[in-house]
Amino acid sequence: MTPSPTPLSTALPKYTRIAGTGSLLPERQVSNAELAIELAGRGVETSDDWIVERTGIRTRHFVAPGTVASDLAVGAARSAIEAAGCQAQDIDLIIVATSTPDMVFPSTACIVQQKLGIVGCPAFDLQAVCSGFVYALTVADAMIRSGSASRALVIGAEVFSRILDFNDRGTCVLFGDGAGAVVLAASDTPGLLATDLHADGRHVGLLCVPGSVAGGQVLGDPFVRMDGQGVFKLAVGVLEQAARAVLAKAGRTEADIDWLIPHQANIRIMQSTARKLKLGMDKVIVTVADHGNTSAASIPLALDVAVRSGRVNRGDTLLLEGVGGGFTWGAVLLDY
Numbered sequence: 001m002t003p004s005p006t007p008l009s010t011a012l013p014k015y016t017r018i019a020g021t022g023s024l025l026p027e028r029q030v031s032n033a034e035l036a037i038e039l040a041g042r043g044v045e046t047s048d049d050w051i052v053e054r055t056g057i058r059t060r061h062f063v064a065p066g067t068v069a070s071d072l073a074v075g076a077a078r079s080a081i082e083a084a085g086c087q088a089q090d091i092d093l094i095i096v097a098t099s100t101p102d103m104v105f106p107s108t109a110c111i112v113q114q115k116l117g118i119v120g121c122p123a124f125d126l127q128a129v130c131s132g133f134v135y136a137l138t139v140a141d142a143m144i145r146s147g148s149a150s151r152a153l154v155i156g157a158e159v160f161s162r163i164l165d166f167n168d169r170g171t172c173v174l175f176g177d178g179a180g181a182v183v184l185a186a187s188d189t190p191g192l193l194a195t196d197l198h199a200d201g202r203h204v205g206l207l208c209v210p211g212s213v214a215g216g217q218v219l220g221d222p223f224v225r226m227d228g229q230g231v232f233k234l235a236v237g238v239l240e241q242a243a244r245a246v247l248a249k250a251g252r253t254e255a256d257i258d259w260l261i262p263h264q265a266n267i268r269i270m271q272s273t274a275r276k277l278k279l280g281m282d283k284v285i286v287t288v289a290d291h292g293n294t295s296a297a298s299i300p301l302a303l304d305v306a307v308r309s310g311r312v313n314r315g316d317t318l319l320l321e322g323v324g325g326g327f328t329w330g331a332v333l334l335d336y
């Protein structure tokens with residue numbers, strides 16, 4: 001009689017957890033004062049005082065000519081992989097959240113895969129602007145828990161300086177370049193506790209780059225356009241809703257949050273969200289002063305800074321939340 005084969009385990013992982021974080025900022029740092037001088041040369045007036053008072057931003061990083069989103073993404077990915085104690089070859093899913101891809105196609109994720117020397121695993125970009133990282137984390141979590149992957153590289157990478165109109169002082173002072181990454185792994189212990197994603201396409205025009213490429217030319221307007229006050233009003237409302245939704249789904253309360261790591265758009269939006277959740281600013285990770293708004297990269301960048309500076313520790317409960325063009329928004333509650 002032939003022995004029957006040992007049955008394969010069909011148990012799916014119950015949880016995913018962040019195994020390691022990484023980030024990369026371009027070398028060139030541009031302070032508000034330096035930017036103000038550069039803009040003055042174009043006849044555009046701004047000041048360090050105005051920018052700090054309205055946004056909390058003091059400086060941002062801009063890439064050198066020739067540097068693309070995948071360059072930043074790969075640097076962040078390598079340090080996340082090292083922190084996770086694994087090898088690039090162990091990664092079986094790559095998601096890059098970006099609004100500033102290297103090319104129209106292929107995806108920046110495929111370019112990252114090639115630069116990391118990985119072959120075969122699924123790789124794709126996710127476009128949800130500044131909410132991109134919470135969207136990507138949610139998708140990776142679902143794919144791991146369904147058995148489609150076991151160790152995912154989730155990256156937010158942006159070169160927003162390429163799509164800024166430096167004649168528009170209402171937008172060009174707000175953004176910066178950078179990348180942040182996490183390795184998300186299957187786990188028997190929590191882990192991501194709850195996620196909550198939304199979009200409302202009625203607000204497409206509130207924050208957009210209303211251009212496209214056709215017939216060898218850029219059609220429309222290839223720069224960031226924004227109704228700042230409209231964004232502000234919408235953002236503070238939806239961020240509170242998403243935060244409350246993930247807390248309710250996980251059966252937790254505001255008091256359980258050790259760290260709020262919000263999208264780093266503007267200090268006033270972060271203060272308002274913290275107030276609504278009855279959290280002191282000492283529980284909010286703030287990097288907007290040093291990075292500006294790096295869109296999909298801002299949350300993983302802030303997370304990595306907080307981990308490496310020793311503020312975020314294993315076992316801490318983190319609330320990540322993002323909001324951006326689309327309009328899109330969402331939150332992820334996790335035990336780190």
Ligand code: ACO
Binds near residue numbers: 228231293325
């Ligand atoms: N320097 C100096 N003056 C400026 C600048 C600048 N960089 N930008 C605008 N101004 C002027 C305007 O021209 C206007 O002048 P006026 O009164 O003579 O017409 C005055 O400042 C007030 O302009 P507002 O647009 O009303 O300024 P507001 O107080 O709303 O601040 C800001 C603008 C900071 C953009 C604010 O609306 C905001 O924080 N919005 C949130 C949007 C945001 O964070 N976007 C980031 C991207 S979206 C995301 O990531 C979610």
